[in-house]
Amino acid sequence: MPALPFDTAAPYVAAAYLVFLALVFVYVAIIARKVGRLERELAELERADGEREP
Amino acid sequence: MYARALKPLALLTAAAVALTFGLIFFWAPLDADQGFIQKIFYLHVPMAIVALLGFLAAGIMAAMHLRTRDRRWDMRSYVAVHLSIILAVGVLVTGSIWAKASWGHWWVWSEPVLVSFLITFLLYAVYQPLRFSIDDPDRQGRSASVFAIAGAAFTVLNFVAVRMAEAYTHPRVFSQTGGNMPPRMFVTFLVALVAMALVFATLWTLELGSKTASERLRRARRIRDREAERTELVGARATVERPPTAAGATVPTATPTAAPR
Numbered sequence A: 001m002p003a004l005p006f007d008t009a010a011p012y013v014a015a016a017y018l019v020f021l022a023l024v025f026v027y028v029a030i031i032a033r034k035v036g037r038l039e040r041e042l043a044e045l046e047r048a049d050g051e052r053e054p
Numbered sequence B: 001m002y003a004r005a006l007k008p009l010a011l012l013t014a015a016a017v018a019l020t021f022g023l024i025f026f027w028a029p030l031d032a033d034q035g036f037i038q039k040i041f042y043l044h045v046p047m048a049i050v051a052l053l054g055f056l057a058a059g060i061m062a063a064m065h066l067r068t069r070d071r072r073w074d075m076r077s078y079v080a081v082h083l084s085i086i087l088a089v090g091v092l093v094t095g096s097i098w099a100k101a102s103w104g105h106w107w108v109w110s111e112p113v114l115v116s117f118l119i120t121f122l123l124y125a126v127y128q129p130l131r132f133s134i135d136d137p138d139r140q141g142r143s144a145s146v147f148a149i150a151g152a153a154f155t156v157l158n159f160v161a162v163r164m165a166e167a168y169t170h171p172r173v174f175s176q177t178g179g180n181m182p183p184r185m186f187v188t189f190l191v192a193l194v195a196m197a198l199v200f201a202t203l204w205t206l207e208l209g210s211k212t213a214s215e216r217l218r219r220a221r222r223i224r225d226r227e228a229e230r231t232e233l234v235g236a237r238a239t240v241e242r243p244p245t246a247a248g249a250t251v252p253t254a255t256p257t258a259a260p261r
Helices: A006-052 B002-026 B036-068 B071-103 B112-125 B127-132 B137-164 B183-240
Strands: none
Touching: A006 B036, A006 B071, A006 B183, B002 B036, B002 B183, B036 B071, B036 B112, B036 B137, B036 B183, B071 B112, B071 B127, B071 B137, B071 B183, B112 B127, B112 B137, B127 B137
């Protein structure tokens, strides 16, 4: 097949790079949510420990 | 441990990715045959190489787990497989986009490179359901490690077999003639490969840090619950063994009698 003109090729290239960026961002967002939950649980644990200690 | 390494690694990765994007779009020459669509190559091929190397690394880490029985190796292997699967999804999607633009089809079933990569992906797609179908953590780790080692061996064999097979349409990047890439393209490709490896390393460190913290929190909670149980038990025992009061003997617990009808 002959090379695609820039106008036709650009959306494909943009789509490929956007797929990669989306994968990375979604992954980082999921991990960030998990870390947020962990921080909340840790704070809860510390609070409970603080209440138990005289 | 992981949190300390994460910040410099993330900064280095961000710089490498920015440099790669700059090289791809402003420095690397346009391919004479494919034109602008060839820019997908700098994303698709490094992603495929890093995903396959990730599967291989996961197999090595799994072997370390079986050898040392240290659960940290199992966790490292698990995270490497997890990330490689995500990159493999990216490889399949970007490959399909490139195939549609270059060949006019989203997928070519007669092409060994495409089909073999899909088989590798489907094989590893079984890893997580297999892992989490086992409740006992030790057995879970051992089974997952055996799977990761077998998967890594399959990945290597698959790669070698495909290299030996006849190519139909999919190009070979590192052929015996050197890939036929002009120096600027080759340098850009190498930088893209390093950047992709750094992306993998950063995300691997990030997820491993989160998993380790989660594990430590669970352990701390278990210890706290055990201590609370022990305190309750000691308290209950103290109540039972309390000495007689000054008024006389302790009141014995009334034995339940049959209620009058």
